[in-house]
Amino acid sequence: MMWLTNSSILGGGLLLALYQLLAALPWLRTIDPKGFDRGLRNPISLSYALFTLAGMGLLFAAFLGYAGQSSSLPFYGKIYAAVLHLQLIVDAFILMPHALALVMPKTGAVALAAFRESCRQPMYWLIGSFAVFLMAIAIFTPYFTFGDDYKMMKQIGFDIAKLAAMLFGILAASMSIAEEIEGRTAITVMSKPINRRQFLFGKFFGILLACGALTLVLGWFLNWALMANPAYDKINEQSDPLAEQARADIAPAFKAAVTSTVGKVFAEGAGTWIADTIAHTIGLVLGFGQVMILVAIVAALATRLPFVINVVVAMIVYFLGNLAPVVVKVTGQIQEREGTNTAVGLVRFFGQLFDTFLPALDTFNMSPAIVRDTPLALWPFALYVVSVIGYSCLYTAIALLVGLLLFEDRDMA
DSSP states (O other), X not given: OGGGGOHHHHHHHHHHHHHHHHHHHHHHHHHOHHHHHHHHTOHHHHHHHHHHHHHHHHHHHXXXXXXTTOTTHHHHHHXXXXXXXXXXXXXXXXXXXXXXXXXXXXXHHHHHHHHHHHHHOHHHHXXXXXXXXXXXXXXXXXXXXXXXXHHHHHHHHHHHHHHHHXXXXXXXXXXXXXXXXXXXXXXXXXXXXXXXXXXXXXXXXXHHHHHHHHHHHHHHHHHHHHHHHHHHOGGGOOOOHHHHHHHHHHHHHHHHTOOSHHHHHHHHHHHHHHHXXXXXXXXXXXXXXXXXXXXXXXXXXTTTSOHHHHHHHHHHHHHHHHHHHHHHHHHHHHHHHHXXXXXXXXXXXXXXXXXXXXXXXXXXXXXXXXXXXXXXXXXXXXXXXXXXXXXXXXXXXXXXXXXXXXXXXXOOO
């Protein structure tokens, strides 16, 4: 019970409880908006909230005092940070559609409706659950890479998160937009003061937000999978250069912000989780750029094409966008080695044609950053990812403008 007389542990417990309570406010209001607003105006409800905060703070302080000598205290810090991380993901995707509605009211209203519709679809949860299952299987799967199983598993985890979000985005955009236009539901929506541009952009942003939520939640599971893989197989106990650099820059700051010895150990564990999250999120953002482009192309084509044809076109764009740069490189090497060849020249011409007009989807591949002999600098890599996302936004804008042109000429009657 010495923790009762230790003001630093008591203060730390109250801060931990306060962070959790603040992170819970957005989704508590979403569950019961009227009750939440009434509670803010009711002094009795506010006093209950203060008592709850004090009780949670005492529980956290008691736990820190009890586990202060445990070697598992850094792991407990990771668990706390993981719970807070998941709450913040939920908060972000509760608040982002409302923030979009404040900036662009009509587009934001359509986006909010599309986001909610996407998250309610069984397909959304089915794809997400299957992706989590695949990540869990990847932890225990032997890859026979002679010590590089961790790198292989990490690469597979990023690919699973990217492909799951991309699959849902393509299917949702193809079905939602095409069905509303074919079923004349779009006419009802646009009979209100909402034009075609606001309808198309709102649908795109709503579905893209749902894909972003799926990506970040899968990234949360990927954090646990990358922690579990070395613990399961000791041969995979190797340093992750990107995560190690993030830990070296971030974890000491968390440790230095706490005064008590117990708190420093706990904060270091929490800082380790946050550092790993930042390092892995950079890779998730890189893959999400590909998701953004393909959802924009599918949303644009859905104004004219039915569901089945749109999905086929999206698959063709995906394969050619990844294959065209490889074809150009390989055919160039063949021509340098063997000289001019008509067949190779024809293949190279079409490869260059597709590489010019289709998005360079191989740019969003995370594997070159993972499977390499020399460590990659984290923050310069983050700047590279920012530039790639800029390219993704530019191509997305072009695809949506083409879709808007196709949609403006579409007869809705």
